[in-house]
Amino acid sequence: MIQIESPKNEQVIKWKKLHTKKGRAQTGCFLVEGIHLVEEALRSSWIVETILTTNVAPFPGEKTRVVHVSERVMKELSETKSPQGVIAICRKKEMTPQSKLTGIYVLCDRIQDPGNVGTIIRTALAAGASGVVLGAGSVDLFHAKVIRATQGAFFHLPVYHGVLTEWIESFQTQRVPIYGTSLHDAVSYKQVSPISDVALLLGNEGEGVDASLLKQVDKKVYIPQHPKAESLNVAVACGIFLYHFMKDMPVK
Amino acid sequence: MIQIESPKNEQVIKWKKLHTKKGRAQTGCFLVEGIHLVEEALRSSWIVETILTTNVAPFPGEKTRVVHVSERVMKELSETKSPQGVIAICRKKEMTPQSKLTGIYVLCDRIQDPGNVGTIIRTALAAGASGVVLGAGSVDLFHAKVIRATQGAFFHLPVYHGVLTEWIESFQTQRVPIYGTSLHDAVSYKQVSPISDVALLLGNEGEGVDASLLKQVDKKVYIPQHPKAESLNVAVACGIFLYHFMKDMPVK
Structure with a gap:
């Protein structure tokens, strides 16, 4: 047999x-x-x-x-x-970006831990996002541990391997605002209203979003934390941001 | 040398x-x-x-x-x-529970993945919670991968190994409500107001909170999800719940 x-x-x-x-x-x-x-x-x-x-x-x-x-x-x-x-x-299937960018996108700048990238994709699907973009330096979607951590979410949500500066330009051309996460010169996410179309830019586990990318964002946002805390896990932060920013809750 | x-x-x-x-x-x-x-x-x-x-x-x-x-x-x-x-x-240091239970507590029912338990502890510290309780069947705090995933948060936040039914009784005696996560007969967390004192009961990765424990909770809560999504990671869910329920944002 x-x-x-x-x-x-x-x-x-x-x-x-x-x-x-x-x-x-x-x-x-x-x-x-x-x-x-x-x-x-x-x-x-x-x-x-x-x-x-x-x-x-x-x-x-x-x-x-x-x-x-x-x-x-x-x-x-x-x-x-x-x-x-x-x-x-x-x-493998390489996704072609939609010509009209609507809804919420998550952009990943050099997110290296496969568990984090997979969990971000899983969270983005749950929150009803339109897609996830993995920039250069992020672990690739087809890494076994990424796939496992998505729990299959990438079968139902477009995940792109792309150049973040190009994606940012596309969002800007279409007047979709970009929110970048940052601990400096940023506003608390609670002070930002829910929004229909937005790109959320998340950064590397240790270093955060690259400084030159942060210059291109429309708003810098952060999650307030207890003074003794150092940081939140990037996938957890993604969940808190997405569930606050999304205008219409998913139906299930 | x-x-x-x-x-x-x-x-x-x-x-x-x-x-x-x-x-x-x-x-x-x-x-x-x-x-x-x-x-x-x-x-x-x-x-x-x-x-x-x-x-x-x-x-x-x-x-x-x-x-x-x-x-x-x-x-x-x-x-x-x-x-x-x-x-x-x-x-090792076994924590003695506070006699007066105030603030937000996270109770973990059989959460088995060390990365999840560690990330829950890290998230609880960031959100200004008062403590985390690991019930029987949850991976123990001193497991190397739990410690790593906490990023050191457990040095600053009490983590207890305890019997969940006993903890639930203590909360009930002190009239602190218990919110259990569940996909059935539950209300969306968005419909629940922020609250000063509460115990949030999270469950096993595959099975959720044990049915007999769920019978003891004051409210069942869930996070709405896109119809194609299966579930959220338990640590991500913890972050979304805590940042919604906490009344006063941490100061940093």
């Missing part, structure tokens, strides 16, 4: 390259791991090329090509401590 | 036991790793017993006992991928 037994199989070696950004760029594919995420992938508009599994029939009735692999192969390809025995090879 | 060279040194083997909950319970100590966190420990009211370091003099003028160890010993004791060469052995 098992079609691929050895971790040294040529195909397995090729798939393993999808663990790296370079390998993903060369093939245009990425891995999605775990039953829940693979189900989400199959239900979405994204292309699932192959399902690798150690189980007999994980998704009855599913027409995608299934390859049965040994536990050893699964362990080789898995990027988690306790593999669930299911990995999907998905085709 | 190096006082302990071998990872097989008896003392090193003893310190390594602090990686486990059992080892920490037996000795009453825990490890704090990295320059920033060790500095925070030294500045706090917590007892630092020993500083282990591969550097010559990491904290000039500091009176705590310093033991110089080899890179190999540091690697053995470190719980991070890239050790910074500094670990402190700190004494």
Whole structure:
């Protein structure tokens, strides 16, 4: 029943390259791991090329090509401590920006922790945002830990890899204000009214938003904190900002 | 100059036991790793017993006992991928609850991810909460990843290991309302007014708050989400709730 037994199989070696950004760029594919995420992938508009599994029939009735692999192969390809025995090879999709930018966008300037980027995408979907833009220096969407932390949210929300200065120019051309987070010369977010169209610019975990980008924003905003606190996690801050700025609450 | 060279040194083997909950319970100590966190420990009211370091003099003028160890010993004791060469052995402190419960408390019911618990503690400090209670089944405060995710916040905010039903009874006796998060029979948090004294009960990542605990709460609250979203990360939800419920914004 098992079609691929050895971790040294040529195909397995090729798939393993999808663990790296370079390998993903060369093939245009990425891995999605775990039953829940693979189900989400199959239900979405994204292309699932192959399902690798150690189980007999994980998704009855599913027409995608299934390859049965040994536990050893699964362990080789898995990027988690306790593999669930299911990995999907998905085709990357680069999103084309909407010509008219409406709603709330989240721009990420050099956000490096995969858990943070994934959680920001998950939070942005929940808050009804229109998209997330990952600028240069941010970890890429197709990193296994980002995908895991999104909990599948990127299947339902456009995530762009882009040049932040270009995106900022587009927002400015369309008169969409940009709010940048900053601890200096900033106003408390509570003093800012909810708004229909806005771009929220979040920055690197240690350094915040780049100074030259901050010069381009319309408003600098911050979240007040207890004097003994040093900072908030960037994904938590994202949630507090988005749920305050959004004008219409999501319906669910 | 190096006082302990071998990872097989008896003392090193003893310190390594602090990686486990059992080892920490037996000795009453825990490890704090990295320059920033060790500095925070030294500045706090917590007892630092020993500083282990591969550097010559990491904290000039500091009176705590310093033991110089080899890179190999540091690697053995470190719980991070890239050790910074500094670990402190700190004494555990079990907090005694305040007799009068005022302000905002966060109660954690079986929150298992160390990053989530740490980020909740960090967020609670930022929002000016009075304390965090970790109920049975939640990961313990002294787990290395919890400590790291708090970014040192627990040095400045009481964190209790307690029995949630007992804490809930104490809040009830003192007429402090308890808000439990739930997706069923709940009101949107936006419809709930800010409040001076309240206990916010958060639940397990997959299952939410235990049904029997939910029966004891005064109000069930939820955060509205886009129909395609499944859920918010519990630490992000904590931030959105706390920053909405707190009556007085922290001053910084």
